[in-house]
Amino acid sequence: MKKYDYLVVGAGLYGAVFAHEVSKRGKSCLVIDKRNHVGGNIYCENIEGINVHKYGAHIFHTNDEEIWNYVNEFAEFNRFTNSPIANFNGEIYNLPFNMNTFNKLWGVITPQEAKDRIEEQKAILKNKKPENLEEQAISLVGTDIYEKLIKGYTEKQWGRSATELPPFIIKRLPVRFTYDNNYFNDRYQGIPIGGYNVIIENLLRNCDIRLNTNYFENREELDSLAKKVLFTGMIDEYYGYKYGVLEYRSLRFDTELLQQQNYQGNAVVNYTDRETPFTRIIEHKHFEFKTSESTVITREYPMEWKSGDEPYYPVLDEKNLDIYNKYKALGEKEETLIFGGRLGEYKYYDMHNIVRAAIEKVKEEFKN
Template structure:
């Protein structure tokens, strides 16, 4: 059987496209090299709790169109993301707001906090930041930088802050209100039954076939011949056999444990911002969508260098990698049969709402009259 579309990957981008293509009467074959659908937003039950297997995923958007779209497939629990920063045992609210400033300095109103931050910025004497460290210091001053940015950032990127380019931190939000809501988006939540169930509903259609534990590259010629069109959501450099070289990524390692307690840390996400703690954060999954149980599940998240065989999480969008990506992008634009989309194929970090918007844009491009 020749399918209309072969989709490589069952993450959010590919799943939205598959749903829309099937809805329009097109046959779809999906290939997934993992043992499950859903890509990195996959959730699985442990001790009766939905565990975010590949890191915390909070759905947030200011687009009513995207919010209405995703609500076709799931009901949302109205979760508000309010992470805590742990610096050598000292706890601070995130994002940087009046609660954080009070915890740091005892300032009680916005005027006091503004004076404290502006005085510290002025003392740095930085006019033209040459690296990430100088950029951050020129935006938030010394205390916030050293306690809440430096250690976390160096663990995340595996490099000293003064060796990282300044454009990684274009801005640092400072809020002069007592508001711990991390996101400013109008709509925010967690699927009540988990992300896996949400994507399963997208893909439940008689015109969609899914093959798990199937690597597109292991039998590429046969897979390419099985369909009229391809939607590729994997690493763009791998598609072209790394002909210009490898793009760089950061990867992650997770350690997940079940504990016989109903509450381990009191919040869904706690960031560890010192350089001595080897992990960047601990996720306690039951706080995303409360469930009555005497157990809890936590995950420690360790950043690491990416190498072939690892899951690529974060593109390193510095000048050299972006230039390399543009060379691959030109090759992609020359392909007549294959469409490219998603975080890995576009070599950029997408929030989930951005991923859905990009997939729907490709749908409009591919089916303009439908």
């Protein structure tokens, strides 16, 4: 007799939503995680009363009213609006690219003037089909925006020259001919009051939890405990890398407590020149409008991923997708095993899409 109906490997957002939904249906659930905390990459660490996004900034945004209402069952959200700025060698620009950006760049005032300037700069390509990321970006926004606000940031993010990167990485760029600094167009947006831990803890309140538990070191014992397994780790690792290793980009975070009230005046500042080694600085207190005598900042440094590093961004090129599809085919034959989340499905997920995907997976499981 199995002790649990489900073993959930990974206590991130996908695993937590899945565990909550099966618990609601009367099923027993054991949730494990190799880290010493639940929440996966949305975990917040409290430093001097400031909720620090330990694994990078997370801003919840969605147009899906059902999902917005769902997450609000587990926490109250504030009114935070993501309005990042770019710092290019000390010059400050608004993101996404909008009329404030264009006015700062060129002194233009009307949308038509801005459109004309972009079209004039795009002409350098002479309608050539873009063959790399640099040409793709110029075909969308012209040379000035590309040189100051895209090139350096992207090359740091991917660790290679923009001329060596495929054009599909930038399918589109958000360009607005309005004076609107809101990065997301979504109807709903905010940060949970008290941080994301509140949501995860409420989702998992009816589940058993084991932390500091490596699934692969205890696989036989853990599998014996449950009828079915939800695995949210790396699908290639699960299958012993038999078809090869899936590639990711990783990040290193350098977090610092400063004895000053306000370091940069904004939650997110991107550094878009090539020379600055980090891509952005997050000042966490601004996510929750915190007033205090100290502040916490985090610099983000993109890295090549290697085994043992935290995998953040899947490298979704043809080679990796071919490998993933082989693993996916194996997974589809499993009867007591489910793969889910960004590592289990090798895809980049925004948070609202993770919540939706986990809910839909449970509906599929229970045929309702």
